[in-house]
Every structure is written in structure tokens, then in C-alpha cells.
Amino acid sequence: MSVSVTFGEDRLAEQAAEAAARLVSEGVPEALSNGDPTLWGPDAEPEAAIRLGWLDLPQSSRRLLPQIGELVERARERGLDHVVLAGMGGSSLAPEVITTTADVPLTVLDTTDPGQVLRALRDRLDRTVLVVASKSGGTVETDSHRRVYERAFREAGIDPAERIVVVTDPGSPLERTAVEAGYPVVLADPNVGGRYSALTAFGLVPSALAGADVERLLDEAAEVRPLLARAEGNPGLDLGAALGAAALAGRDKLVIEDGLSEINGLPDWIEQLIAESTGKSGRGILPVVGAEPGDAPDELLAGIDSDGVLTVSGPLGGQFLVWEYATAIAGRLLGIDPFNQPNVAESKENTGRLLDREELPTGTPILVDGPVEVYGELPGGEVPKDLPEVLTRLLEAIPEDGYLAIMAYLDREAAFDAPHAEDASFEEMTDAWSAADPATLRGRLAVRTERPVTFGWGPRFLHSTGQYHKGGPQNGVFLQITGAVDEDVEVPGKPYTLGRLQLAQALGDQDALAGRGRPAVRLHLTDRTAGVARLLEAAREA
Structure with missing residues (x-):
């Protein structure tokens, strides 16, 4: 078909x-179809010339199948049935779609949230194979995941070289690190950008390890080509x-x-x-x-x-x-270059500068409403009286052609910990999860405006809609959500923890958005569970 x-x-x-x-x-x-790099103008031609390899992937990626097959066989022989993918953006989104569609389990780490990382670390470490996937080889989130897992494996008496598989571009810093450590390396096509890499090693390796039929994907693409x-x-x-x-x-x-x-x-x-x-x-x-x-x-x-x-x-x-x-x-x-991402680095650079500081500049809240602290400046200038007013004023600030973006730097799996009765039906469990899920906020605010409302998990969205927020039409209104960290995770070899990195990423992106004159408010949950409940309650009252 x-x-x-x-x-x-x-x-x-x-x-x-x-x-x-x-x-x-x-x-x-x-x-x-023939890979002409001149189609987007002279300014885009140099980038396009090295970014059109995705057109050939239905055939060129088949050369990877024997190596991928060997990795799958080795994992099965060792009983490694918990596949964890450390990757961001193009290195994680395609495998997530592939494995979900194939109904095979894959744990995706595209986060710096300590709770979400600890959740994965504590799940069958003795049967875990970790795929570390980064095109550039220097992605800070993925590098942090690798370091954390290397230490966890060693502390459990496991040789990381027996458990870590690396997917990266030829010549990247990650390839050099992997070779020195003795990790199996699968090299991706360097002429394919990250977001076009679904049918490269980035999409195929973790998906195949999880149990998906990746050759079939290539067959389906070949039929269209x-x-x-x-x-x-x-x-x-x-x-x-x-x-x-x-x-x-x-x-x-x-x-x-x-x-x-x-x-x-x-x-x-x-x-x-x-x-x-x-x-x-x-x-x-x-x-x-x-x-x-x-x-x-x-x-x-x-x-x-x-x-x-x-x-x-x-x-x-x-x-x-x-x-x-x-x-x-x-x-x-x-009339744009579809292969570059000129504004993605901005928030990364802001994050780096903030991490170099002794203390993160969180500022002083303009309002505290129970377990929720409000930071930033609201349109109108006056200090809001409560959280519902904060949300109302943000909705009112959306331009006629604009949108509201909710960006949650939290554990996207935490809602599944919501308590429910032992004999609860699936519908009752779903209701409990929804009532504890920050993503529910999107729907509750969407019914109060005729404008689009988007939701993204941070820092995942920085490798996705983050480019649009800063480089696209400047008509967005931005609502960040961060949360207190109860149990942090050190990043071995680095002077920061995951919790500090996560907060620095939020603050760095807020600086980038505020620098464009856009409304950008951060809600900090001093208690995550109670804070989400208060947020959802306030959305009903807004």
C-alpha cells in the first residue's frame, strides 16, 4: 500500500x-527527487547540498540491516529486553512512533528531569541495553544520560561496553568516545539532518532492538520513492x-x-x-x-x-x-531554507552561560498561589491577585493570529503514579492519570480561547517547536512550568546535576523568548503533585 x-x-x-x-x-x-540543492536559493544551497541524503534512505539504509541484526541477536542472547533510548529531537521522536505503532516497548529518555531518568534507571537495569543517539555527538542531554548510565552500570558490576550501543555521525566526538570505551557504533548518514533521520540508523537501531520490523519500514518507503x-x-x-x-x-x-x-x-x-x-x-x-x-x-x-x-x-x-x-x-x-535551524543554538548558549554561574538567577516571584510561584512579567503591568488571573491574562494576551505555548519541564511519566483504587476500571485509572497530568492544562485552556494552544515537554520541545517559537512569526505567548526536585542526579564528570541543568534550560529559553518582547511567564511548582492539581483547578477558574 x-x-x-x-x-x-x-x-x-x-x-x-x-x-x-x-x-x-x-x-x-x-x-x-534528483537531490538538487539549488531549489531553495543560493543562501540555502551549501546546507541543502549536505542534507538531501534522506531521499536515498529506502535503499541506502539497507546496508545497515546486517549490523543491526547482529546487535539484536546479541541483545537477545544476553536477555536484554529493556531497551532505553537516550536521544533528543530527531534521535528520539521517530523511534518512539515506530515502536508505539509496532506495539513493542521502548523507554525514551528525551528529558533532563531527574525523576524521569531515575524511573528508567531503576527499571530492570540488569536487563537494560542503552542506545545513545546523537548526530552531533555533543548533545548535552544525551551526553548526561550516557554518563549517568555508565556510572550506574559500573556500580552494579556491569561492564558498560556490554550494554551501550552508540548511534552517531562519522567523526563526531561521541564516535571517538565510543571507540575508546569499546562500545558498538552504528554510523548514520552524515548527509541527513536530524529531523529527516527517521529511516537512518537513528530510527532503525533502537526500533529494531525493541522488536520492530525495520526492514518493512524501508520497503514501505521504497514503494513511495x-x-x-x-x-x-x-x-x-x-x-x-x-x-x-x-x-x-x-x-x-x-x-x-x-x-x-x-x-x-x-x-x-x-x-x-x-x-x-x-x-x-x-x-x-x-x-x-x-x-x-x-x-x-x-x-x-x-x-x-x-x-x-x-x-x-x-x-x-x-x-x-x-x-x-x-x-x-x-x-x-x-521562501525559507528547510534544512537549517538558526535559532536552536540560542537557548543552548543561554543555558551554558547560566550553568557557569554559581547560582541560577531564578528571580523573585511576583505571586505565590499555594504550591505555585509565578515569575516574569504579565501584560498589563499590574500584579495579579491569583493564579486564575495569571492564566486569564495570558489568554487575553494572545494576538488575533497568535497562539499559546505551554512548556513543561517536568517528568512526563509522573502522572501514571497517581493513586487509584485497586479495583479501578481503566476509565477510572485514566481519569486519575489525567487529573495528575500537566498536559491536561492544554485542553482546559484551549476551551477558553479561539486561538491554538500547544503543549511541549521541556527540554524535548527545544529540539522541535523551540525553533519556531524564536524564528517563526513573533505572535506567541509562552507559559513555562518548572518544578522542585526532590531527588536529584549528579552528572559524572560535570559540575552540575540534572535538576540544575533542567532549570538552566528553562531559564535560558525564557531569556530567549523575553528578549524578543514576547509574554513569557514561568510557573514553578514547589510541590509537583499539589502544584499540578492547583494549576488544573486554576484553569477551570480562569
Whole structure:
């Protein structure tokens, strides 16, 4: 089965057809299929010249299959059935989608939250294989995870070389570290950017170790690949033309849903691909995940195997390739370079500077409402009387064409610890989890505004929508959530803990957002459980 793109609205179909016809007249589909790096202009050409390898992955990644097969066999022989992936952004989102769709277990560490890392460390360490995945080889989160696990393995009397697998680019600092330590190394294609790397070693190695059929993914992508040179019957062209034309016409908020699909979690991967690829030079397409479609004129509803104004149907491997191609097409229509990420480093650099300080500059709260401290400046200047007023004023500050972004630097698994009766039904357990989940805040605030509300876990979103927040249209309002750390984790060989790093990342990004004059408020939970409960209660009162 291949991938198809269908339209549920005549206006969008006409706009997409016009854009596609223009692209065909310029020879774009065939040129992109052939890897032409000039398609996005002279400024983008140097980057594009080394970032189009994803087009060849349905075939070129097959050379990895024997090595991956050996790693899988070795893990099975040693009884290593707990696969942990330490990776951020493009190194984690695709494996998460692949394994969730295949219904095989994978523990993903794309966080600096001490509680979430400790949760993974304390789960079957004696049967754990750790995949350390970083394209650059210097990703601070992934480097910290590696260091923490190396120490944990040694303290348990386990040789890390028997448990750690490294995926990185050739010549990276991580490759050198891995070779010196005796870790197996799988090298990824250096001509593929992180967010386009689903079908590289970054997507395939952890997924195969977890039990997914990765050769099938390549087969699915290979079935689509010949279509991408066509002027007609080209799903990548149809999708990219629709995304770009809609954004140029003012529908630049892409609401993605997959409720009826057998593919699980693809919108999270699409979110990074599109936000980080298009959100720059004051332009971009903002993906909105996990939201009900609204009536805002700047929203476009895309469904994965489900009815939408725009519907994309087909197997996961083909979807990966089609969305990547479409993003490149949309980038040309928008007049941006879809392969760079000029603003991602800004928050990283801010974080580094803050970590060099003796004390983190957390500031003084403008309000304390029970277990929630409020930091920052609210529009209007007056000090709020309580937390509901804080939330109300943030909602009122969203521009007519803007959005609210909630960014939670917390343990995204903690809600599953919420107490419930031993004989509780699944529905009752779900209600308990929802009542303890910071992500529930998105829905509670979304019903109070006609504007899109996004939710991201920090620092994960910094490798995704973080680029859009700073490089895209400056019409966002930002709500950070941080929390007190009860049990911290030292990072061996570094002068900081995970808790300090996590807070520095939040403060660094807040500085980047505030420096652009955008409303950015941080809510700090002095007690995480009580703080989440108060937040959700305040959202009802706002």
C-alpha cells in the first residue's frame, strides 16, 4: 500500500493544484527527487547540498540491516529486553512512533528531569541495553544520560561496553568516545539532518532492538520513492503544495490528528519536522498536536488515515518519506531554507552561560498561589491577585493570529503514579492519570480561547517547536512550568546535576523568548503533585 493525499475542501484543493502546477512548470518535483540543492536559493544551497541524503534512505539504509541484526541477536542472547533510548529531537521522536505503532516497548529518555531518568534507571537495569543517539555527538542531554548510565552500570558490576550501543555521525566526538570505551557504533548518514533521520540508523537501531520490523519500514518507503519524481500522482508534491499554499493564504496553524489511524504518535514527529524546518525568518507553519480542531480561519486540519480538510493515508515508512518531501516543497513555497535551524543554538548558549554561574538567577516571584510561584512579567503591568488571573491574562494576551505555548519541564511519566483504587476500571485509572497530568492544562485552556494552544515537554520541545517559537512569526505567548526536585542526579564528570541543568534550560529559553518582547511567564511548582492539581483547578477558574 502506498501513500495517498486527499482533500476534503474545494478551496484547499484548488490552492494546492495551482501551487503544484507552478512547481511542476519550474521542474521542482524531478529536481528535488534528483537531490538538487539549488531549489531553495543560493543562501540555502551549501546546507541543502549536505542534507538531501534522506531521499536515498529506502535503499541506502539497507546496508545497515546486517549490523543491526547482529546487535539484536546479541541483545537477545544476553536477555536484554529493556531497551532505553537516550536521544533528543530527531534521535528520539521517530523511534518512539515506530515502536508505539509496532506495539513493542521502548523507554525514551528525551528529558533532563531527574525523576524521569531515575524511573528508567531503576527499571530492570540488569536487563537494560542503552542506545545513545546523537548526530552531533555533543548533545548535552544525551551526553548526561550516557554518563549517568555508565556510572550506574559500573556500580552494579556491569561492564558498560556490554550494554551501550552508540548511534552517531562519522567523526563526531561521541564516535571517538565510543571507540575508546569499546562500545558498538552504528554510523548514520552524515548527509541527513536530524529531523529527516527517521529511516537512518537513528530510527532503525533502537526500533529494531525493541522488536520492530525495520526492514518493512524501508520497503514501505521504497514503494513511495518512485512517485516523488512525478508531476502527477506524487503524494509528496500534493501534500507540500497544500501545506505551503495554505500557509501563504494565512492558514499557517496545522492541526494534526491521528485518532482513527493504526499509526500511533506520528503527529509528534511531524510537529518537529515542520516546526523546526519552516519556523524561521519570521515565517513558518505551526503544528498543533493533541487539539480539537477549532473554527479559527488560520487553522488547517490534517488527518492521518482519518477525515480532515487534508488527509494523508498510508503505511508508516511511506508517511515518513512523504512528509519529509512535502516539508521541503513547503519550504520552497515559503521562501525559507528547510534544512537549517538558526535559532536552536540560542537557548543552548543561554543555558551554558547560566550553568557557569554559581547560582541560577531564578528571580523573585511576583505571586505565590499555594504550591505555585509565578515569575516574569504579565501584560498589563499590574500584579495579579491569583493564579486564575495569571492564566486569564495570558489568554487575553494572545494576538488575533497568535497562539499559546505551554512548556513543561517536568517528568512526563509522573502522572501514571497517581493513586487509584485497586479495583479501578481503566476509565477510572485514566481519569486519575489525567487529573495528575500537566498536559491536561492544554485542553482546559484551549476551551477558553479561539486561538491554538500547544503543549511541549521541556527540554524535548527545544529540539522541535523551540525553533519556531524564536524564528517563526513573533505572535506567541509562552507559559513555562518548572518544578522542585526532590531527588536529584549528579552528572559524572560535570559540575552540575540534572535538576540544575533542567532549570538552566528553562531559564535560558525564557531569556530567549523575553528578549524578543514576547509574554513569557514561568510557573514553578514547589510541590509537583499539589502544584499540578492547583494549576488544573486554576484553569477551570480562569
